[in-house]
Amino acid sequence: MSEPVLVALRGASYAYEDGPTVLSGLDFSVRAGRALALLGRNGSGKTTLMRLLSGGLRPHTGQLTVGDDPVRYDRKGLTRLRTTVQLVVQDPDDQLFAASVAQDVSFGPLNLGLPDTAVRARVAEALAALDITALADRPTHLLSYGQRKRTAIAGAVAMRPRVLILDEPTAGLDPDGQERLLATLDGLRGSGTTVVMATHDVDLALRWADDTALLTPSGVVTGPAATTLARTDLLEQAGLRLPWGIAVTGLLRAQGLLPALSPGPRTADELAAMVPGLGPVTLPRP
Incomplete structure (x- = not known):
């Protein structure tokens, strides 16, 4: 930096x-x-x-x-x-x-x-x-x-x-x-x-x-943020769960819906924009 x-x-x-x-x-x-x-x-x-x-x-x-x-x-x-x-x-x-x-x-x-x-x-x-x-x-x-x-x-x-x-x-x-x-x-x-x-x-x-x-x-x-919050080992040490956006990014890539180097969604609106026809998305409550 x-x-x-x-x-x-x-x-x-x-x-x-x-x-x-x-x-x-x-x-x-x-x-x-x-x-x-x-x-x-x-x-x-x-x-x-x-x-x-x-x-x-x-x-x-x-x-x-x-x-x-x-x-x-x-x-x-x-x-x-x-x-x-x-x-x-x-x-x-x-x-x-x-x-x-x-x-x-x-x-x-x-x-x-x-x-x-x-x-x-x-x-x-x-x-x-x-x-x-x-x-x-x-x-x-x-x-x-x-x-x-x-x-x-x-x-x-x-x-x-x-x-x-x-x-x-x-x-x-x-x-x-x-x-x-x-x-x-x-x-x-x-x-x-x-x-x-x-x-x-x-x-x-x-x-x-x-x-x-x-x-x-x-x-x-x-x-x-996107790199550090994807480290499940660090999150476990810190007593934190995997962020919603990181989990969804993994799923999208596994299904071939998101290229490997493309950034994943951080919000429900970004997810809806990435997947046409998905419609409104409601985030689960923490």
């Missing part, structure tokens, strides 16, 4: 107090412009990895770098890191605390010491990016779950990070909410934000990600 590395862990290890080592000797990087999905069973270290990348945790050994520069864990160093990397946690109620949507989204830019005009511009930009401008004055406790998710992401986007890390962003959303959020993420990527998503949904990872990182007991394996 030729894309520049935005943030990386080099030889990083971490163990919680009075607990086993969660990550050991980890080399992991996030490259500009590549949509990256993190997958693994519960307890595999996904949350720890995300918190290390965003500066919420400090590796016991090894180092975190932004570009080629090691991160310093003082106020100045962490402020620089958080203008590069932002983490949005799974439960928006763990992140929202202000009285209104606009106040919550403005918190990060205000802490950067920006003038009021710049803060207002960033808030307006973030609300528009998440399609929640109409909710600016809405009390956060009156938001729906999906609206709270979008508000939490808007708060991170207002920091204008180069890397946006999302922990299970589609969890708890209905199908329409998931599609709207994915469209929003595509818009953010189009404007230059590199997005990292932790998820248990292998079908979503195959559809959305350029690359996947599988967290297994023997280490982290990163590669192109």
Whole structure:
């Protein structure tokens, strides 16, 4: 890959107090412009990895770098890191605390010491990016779950990070909410934000990600999504099932309906387009 590395862990290890080592000797990087999905069973270290990348945790050994520069864990160093990397946690109620949507989204830019005009511009930009401008004055406790998710992401986007890390962003959303959020993420990527998503949904990872990182007991394996998610040995180690699209691709090739080097379908719509006369296809629920 030729894309520049935005943030990386080099030889990083971490163990919680009075607990086993969660990550050991980890080399992991996030490259500009590549949509990256993190997958693994519960307890595999996904949350720890995300918190290390965003500066919420400090590796016991090894180092975190932004570009080629090691991160310093003082106020100045962490402020620089958080203008590069932002983490949005799974439960928006763990992140929202202000009285209104606009106040919550403005918190990060205000802490950067920006003038009021710049803060207002960033808030307006973030609300528009998440399609929640109409909710600016809405009390956060009156938001729906999906609206709270979008508000939490808007708060991170207002920091204008180069890397946006999302922990299970589609969890708890209905199908329409998931599609709207994915469209929003595509818009953010189009404007230059590199997005990292932790998820248990292998079908979503195959559809959305350029690359996947599988967290297994023997280490982290990163590669192109279609290739990595076809590795049944790695999926078994990571406690994951074969994605629907990969399974269907194998069946189509076995029946002579898809050339060996042609990419397989990632969605039901793509499958219907590949097989004329098949008609609408409904994906099985995970």
